[in-house]
Amino acid sequence: MAHNQFELLRQRRFLPFFATQAFGAFNDNVYRQAIIGLLFFLGISPEQRTLYTNLAPALFILPYFLFSATAGQIAEKLEKSRLIRITTTMEIAIMSLAAVGFLTQNMVVLLVALFCTGLQSTLFGPVKYSILPSVLKPEELTGGNGLVEMGTSISILAGMIFGGLIFAVAGAHGPIVAATSIILLAVAGNLVSRAIPRAEAGAPDLKINWNPIPESVAILRMARKQPAVRNAILGVSWFWFVGTVLTSQLPTYAEVNLGGSGTLYIFVLALFSIGTGVGSILCEKLSARTVEIGLVPLGAFGISAFMVDLYFARSGLAPAQVSTVGAFLSQPGSWRIAMDLVGIGLFAGFFVVPLFALIQSRTPRDEVSRVIAAMNIQNAVFIVLAAGLGIAVQRLLGWSIPQVFLALAIANVVVAIYIFTIVPEFLMRFLSWVLVRGLYRLRVHGVEKHVPDEGAALIVCNHVSYMDALILAASIPRPVRFVMYYKIFNIPVMSWIFRTAKAIPIAGAKEDPELMQRAFDEIDAALAEGEIVGIFPEGGLTRDGAIAPFKSGVERILERRPVPVVPMALRNMWTSMWSRRDGRLGRMRVPRRFRAPVEVIAEAPIDGAVADAPMLEARVRELRGDAA
Template identity: 80%
Template sequence: MAHNQFALLTQRRFLPFFLTQAFGAFNDNVYRQAIIGLLFYLGVDDAQRTLYTNLAPALFILPYFLFSATAGQIAEKLEKHKLIRITTSMEIAIMSLAAVGFVTQNMTILLIALFGTGLQSTLFGPVKYSILPSVLKPEELTGGNGLVEMGTSIAILTGMIFGGLIFTLAGTHGPVVAATAIIVLAVTGNLVSRMIPRADAGEPDLKIQWNPIPESVKIMRMTRRQPAVRNSVLGVSWFWFVGTVLTSQLPGYALTNLGGDPTLYIFALALFSIGTGVGSMLCERLSARTVEIGLVPLGAFGISAFMIDLYFARTGAATATGLDVAAFVRSAGSWRIMIDLVGIGLFAGFFVVPLFALIQNRSPKNELSRVIAGMNIQNAAFIVSAAVLGVVVQRFLHWTIPQVFLALAIANALVAIYIFTIVPEFLMRFLSWVLVRTLYRLRVSGVEKIPDEGAALVVCNHVSYMDALILSASIPRPVRFVMYYKIFNIPVMSWIFRTAKAIPIAGAKEDPEVMRRAFEEIDAALADGQLVGIFPEGALTKDGEIAAFKSGVERVLEKNPVPVIPMALRGMWASMWSRRSNRAEGGWLDRMRVPRRFRAAIEVVADPPQDAAGVSAQSLEAQVRALRGDRA
């Protein structure tokens, strides 16, 4: 039965948490937009409104710098359901104070409460993402993160619209309506949070250190331990940088370059938010329910491509002014701009969701909350940098908004290239993902049984020159494949194999030195807690049948008694790159032909890990035969 990620929204382990975080994001934005509405209601001058628009974001972001380290420790120590109830109870208290500010029309109280909402968000942030691996299966992480990002995008957008309309529709009753709305939303969020099931603490015996400076340094180091996690955190922070620059420029862009009235800004933001939500939701389908970081380069370069096109779509000021949404849609060139905004959001979803899933998947479970807290500190720094840079390039360098978009697109591409250079796994996974899903219709089952960490040996039948690439695109963790050295040296493909740190091997009679080095690399990789993949047949099948497994697998397990994961490839014999040929004397061009059906349907299946004790080449061969079944 096909899995539908929306099924999570019918389950208690996910739905109450999803609604709680959505209510929180919605209420935050209702509150902030209602303050802007109050400023217009009070008739304050432009100078006071400018002071607020600069002071408010600073007050909201400041707690992330001051308290993230403490928040990460608290989220690690406390049972997660309990902490979520505490933070939503805080929200009720903070919004009650804010309600007093609305009723008395006191901006000082409202700004103090705004600082409080930043503090509450700081405490909620680490548990928001660290709870997902506790309540979701590994194969559900991408879909769950996609739903959370989609829900957050919609909540932010609708919250801004609702908060912005309060004083427009309620008139003189605006302050009371705003006060009532934010309290009702906070209470609702708290009531829903009480239905979240228990989720155990990551490190219940952790002793909390209250000095924020050394703890901030400590958790920032924690985020940098593993290169893939470190650069995923960097990628998420860069996502916030790009998003901050883009969304902060949209009001001016809608007014000056699109010729719109105030409603057009919300429409432009809605297009971006809808794109982000759709992109987030598509991640699970595109990744075949694994943590597919191959989508990250696709997302990064897609963002740049659409942002460059946005620059060329409208490089100067609009010829018309005061356009509402309907008038803008009817104007020349509007559809290109709308598609670009949706496209930027779509590829932003492709970019950020796999990064969140990788951070959750690869971080030690007893450190995840602190890693998220460290990421939040870095996110805050990038958001502030984006805001400052936006002001500098426009006020001092006199860049137009389209020029800011173009510069951001180029910077985004350069940062992406930098990240993929220092962590080639991202780009290698992207190339594997593109190649495999272009050439085949791939179905994957059982890979969720592969452990998230620790050494293990993957064994599989060997049908084609693409086998290692297909398994790499199917298994969420990096795998060090042992492959015949002549396959390893195939032009173009060899770059991917080297980037993936594949281990070339030769027969003992063919090149004993290559064989010796291969076994040394296998031993070192398993000792380091890595996954190693081998094809125990020792060569591609010549007739589609599984050949006898050689004793090399026993030699590896004798020295490294790690768990063994039997896997099987189905449907590969009739596909390209196998040795099957229609001609009795066919050469390599015949063997590498395009299959009769474009994008042949293939399948990768896996059994649960088994203890190395008692495993033999013969028993593994029998398991792989049973896994493959009759579908060669």
């Protein structure tokens, strides 16, 4: 099992796929930048260059509208490594056609090949993301997605630099170098793809509907079934909107507002790309190897904060023209601009990686490819809207590029608040993430191995502090419906988090028998729906640090529905400021140790048909040991 995301790069189940998608992203951008280089090499007029540069993105994005629905079905039906080999073989054929275009200097052939490249990317997109939940464990999804996003960002940047330098360095030999490079890169990607291990089809018996219009409607409807997935897709599409507006302005921004040339444009794009890559790979560390959507609000508001600062860092024209990156950095305020661009990219990584992981983890395995295809259609719509809006606000309203950045920052906050309002789980997870990661150093053992990836299960754990449910929620990749004493459930501020997490309040039979019965009914309904329910069978917080006898309520649950039971234990929580250790002494609740280490330990599930309260109590006592 990989202990961190970088160990995945040493394993065959991930490395060949990672290299294949990196080669593809690199080659796509080498090709597109080489086309721009050829336009200058041929001495085409600025008007014609503008026509081609506007037509090229449209041709590349068009297949996403036309063929995403079909691509999603194919990715669902075929074995995934086979489909990847097919798409990389297509890339060799397409780049061979593009090579003819470079050698003959024929723009029509190059644009036809660019459309075919978009088609190949459309076919590859659904399998690119649907293969990850097939080959990675749930606790590896965030790290794996982070590596993929990091690799994509760096490959895009490197491809743009390499492609942009071909005609500048090779001169008259530029067409030959461009043609040779794109074919060799396509061949390399295909050879690497042949090492990808077999990954079974999600729905091998699926009957493909070749009519794209009704199928597009069908998969878009499929992607909207779960509110969290639906709004995660909306978040990813919004990420593409923000990224498109930002990156499309960078060439002119580097020239007009920073006073540089094409070299400075590559530099500022590199800052953004590196920031995105670093943010992507940090997600696993920050989330403690769970699908932590609490990072999404952090990412959204971080993007806006740095974008607002970018506006104030330089809202007008460049104070002077610069010819080198060093000359730019020597100007007052330039380091601030550089840090803002890195910060925007960093928080963009925090924003998008958990969204991809959530989509993959919450979507049924036989629907992932089609849901990703639906996301690609929506992404394409947002990219086109971003390109059109970026042009409109500058030409019709006369906005400067810094003003566009400021407006985008404000719009980003508005959209984020909208998403978090209609799906409070995002904000709830953010608040619980801040609380848990701020107060404790969380160490998790066995959770990823023993908590089932899907299906109903009952979690039983010792109860030490008011933070126990939040700590367990931060440790378990899947959403958990916690059963908790109604007085804890009603604690101000925390109650909002508990309600949003769909916790189940319960009372003792003598306190409120009606609430107690309602709780047992809700527990059974949740288990019937295949959810995970978490309970603290002691019935209340420990008063002396020891584990109290488990009550019979757990047996009552299992009598109605004998689901697997996962014993878990919290260790080192008795000294927490939220326990009852010093409450009887009237001691002020202040941290005794900042970010104290806390452990969560899980054991293999027990058959619910044979489990009883004494057995489960003994297992939890053994797991906790002496570390109260």
